[in-house]
Amino acid sequence: MRIQKIYIDTSVLGGYFDKEFDVATRRLFDEVKKGEYKVVISNVTEGELLNAPERVRTLLNDLEIDYEVIALTGDVVSLALEYIRENVVDQSSYDDCLHIAIATISRLDLLVSWNFKHIVNIKRIRGYNGINIKNGYPSIEIRSPKDLIDYENA
16 A cells, blocks of 8 residues: 655644544654554645744654755746635735645645644535645645544544
């Protein structure tokens, strides 16, 4: 079975230390360590982490999780701006749009986030995917860490 590549945004890293999200987030990272998923982040994520607490900034390295970093491109910026132009979200969610565009253009299996307002939201997901398809990209599966946990082996 092919290992799925999952793009995680900054909220997933912060969720490791948040009482509301820590159990599911830690279980997700356990599954990553077992080889169920390959973690992908971007240089956008790295930029967001600059202002995060040290334990969040260093989490992937502290957990000894191998991860890939994808760089921002002009195509990513164009797609992210189209999400905003088409009113999926407003300009204040530009970085969220970059995360989605990076995962889409990189054809990753999933984007994982705890951001229910701008990312893991059915209305927004339909908007992002409508624009993706219109531009010749595949739709992107967007989920919270809770959706990736293997509950049969809990």
